[in-house]
Amino acid sequence: MPIRALLRPLSIVFLLVTPGLAAAQDAPRERAEKLLASFRELKPGKGLAPAEQAANTRIVESLDAAFDFDGLTDAILAPRAEKLTPADRKRFKDEFHGLIRAGTFVDTSAFFKKATLGFKPSVPGPTGALVTIHVAVPADDTELDVGLVWRDQAGTLKVVDVLVDGDSLVKDYQNQVARIVDRDGAAGLFAKLAERRAQIDRAQIK
Numbered sequence: 001m002p003i004r005a006l007l008r009p010l011s012i013v014f015l016l017v018t019p020g021l022a023a024a025q026d027a028p029r030e031r032a033e034k035l036l037a038s039f040r041e042l043k044p045g046k047g048l049a050p051a052e053q054a055a056n057t058r059i060v061e062s063l064d065a066a067f068d069f070d071g072l073t074d075a076i077l078a079p080r081a082e083k084l085t086p087a088d089r090k091r092f093k094d095e096f097h098g099l100i101r102a103g104t105f106v107d108t109s110a111f112f113k114k115a116t117l118g119f120k121p122s123v124p125g126p127t128g129a130l131v132t133i134h135v136a137v138p139a140d141d142t143e144l145d146v147g148l149v150w151r152d153q154a155g156t157l158k159v160v161d162v163l164v165d166g167d168s169l170v171k172d173y174q175n176q177v178a179r180i181v182d183r184d185g186a187a188g189l190f191a192k193l194a195e196r197r198a199q200i201d202r203a204q205i206k
Contacts, residue, residue, distance in 0.1 A: 028122040028129040028150040031157055036117060036133075038062060042109035063105055068151070068158040069097055075160075076173040080181040088186045095193045103200035114139060125149065128160055 042059050043052055073093040077084060084092070118134035128151035136143045147163030162169040180189045 026122050028131045028148070028157060029119055031150070032131045032133065032148055033119055035063075035066070036112055039105075039109045039112050042105060044106055044110075060101065060105060064097075064101070065156075066159055067097075067100075068153055068160050069093065071153075071160055072170065073097075075170050076177055079174050079178045083181050084186055088189075091190065092193075095190070095197070099193065099196055099200065102197065103203075111137070122150070127151065129157075130163070132163075 115135050115137045120132045122129040122131045128149040131148045133146045144165050149161040150157045151160045
């Protein structure tokens with residue numbers, strides 16, 4: 001399953017519901033539960049009726065609000081930030097966000113529609129509150145634990161990292177970006193992003 005790679009489709013991504021939810025005893029877990037219900041409502045982007053397209057737009061906007069995109073991309077670029085100009089870093093943020101919007105949300109929806117989920121209570125951690133979800137897809141003989149790290153950002157919980165069987169997605173992205181930048185520089189990094197975007201676009205017109 002393509003979960004960790006920055007430049008390949010992701011089956012698991014950062015999850016959140018729309019802000020404004022009333023405080024609960026375990027707010028991070030409640031947000032995750034409600035968010036996955038929203039993910040399952042997202043429809044593939046081909047041949048949708050206008051009402052379905054409008055519903056998808058609302059869901060995608062709520063998912064956009066889920067991410068601390070500035071914090072995430074700053075963390076991903078941190079090991080090689082000195083090798084990138086401010087313009088490079090901004091471009092990466094914009095293009096990374098575009099990849100998530102264009103390809104990952106629908107991939108994630110399709111994955112969770114066929115999965116059974118077991119939510120554990122949130123636990124405090126060094127970078128935020130961790131909610132672990134046991135994900136099982138019997139049809140694919142797949143089982144894994146997805147950990148969502150939530151941090152309060154100006155009164156709203158946002159996801160700042162995802163753990164897949166204990167491995168940090170942000171750290172994995174850091175390693176990938178560092179390898180590409182060390183070998184091919186900023187130009188190589190953006191070439192890889194463009195390649196991935198072209199793959200997404202081709203898949204959507206099939």
